[in-house]
Amino acid sequence: MSVNEGAGGEAVEFETAQARHWPSVTQFSVFLENRVGMLLELVKCFSGSKVRIVGLSIMDSTDCCIIRLMLSHPEQGREILERAGFAFAENELLVVELPIGSQSLVDLCSGLLQAEINIYYCYALIIHPHGRSAVALHADNVELASAILHDMGFDILSEADLHY
Missing domain, CATH: 3.30.70.260 (ACT domain)
Known part of the structure; x- marks a missing residue:
């Protein structure tokens, strides 16, 4: 719950839409072409950083695949994925x-x-x-x-x- 000052100076209590009452972990769903070497390209982008892959799941189809990743340091991992140009989504x-x-x-x-x-x-x-x-x-x-x-x-x- 958050407390903010209202127009008259009184405290207004509200819950934000993104409030979390449980510990959660960020998952990155990375979209890749389903071709040889794409998984290696993805995992190599974390080489030399403190980011480690701690969870991994692969869903593939004929043309593409979704790699679900949990990373040891998600903020830095997000930056690495963005710099590498991977298309991804996040959820908790x-x-x-x-x-x-x-x-x-x-x-x-x-x-x-x-x-x-x-x-x-x-x-x-x-x-x-x-x-x-x-x-x-x-x-x-x-x-x-x-x-x-x-x-x-x-x-x-x-x-x-x-x-x-």
Whole structure:
């Protein structure tokens, strides 16, 4: 919630449209031609920088592909992608660390199903920030999904957890 001065000097409270009440991680969806060497060209653009790819998913079709990336330092990663001339979009994902145990993914999916939250897509992270597996997920209600999973004992990660 934000507080601002109104016209008469009184405090006016309001919530902004972009207010976030959960930790989220920026995902970059990079659009590439589906041809040999394009993935290498993309990953090489981060060479020599502090930006590391911490999550990766590839969706391809005959003519093009979408590379979903989570980066250790998204602000710098955005600049690198822009300078390299890649077409990309951004959105916020929920990153959930899985507890050790054979049923952790089942529990995650069951908890979201009970809350009638749809998972649009999900993929595993390349790194394990605290020594445990983690998944990135895009759901139809990320804020509620975060609250439910947190209440179930899952650790929700932020971008700061992905710096290494």
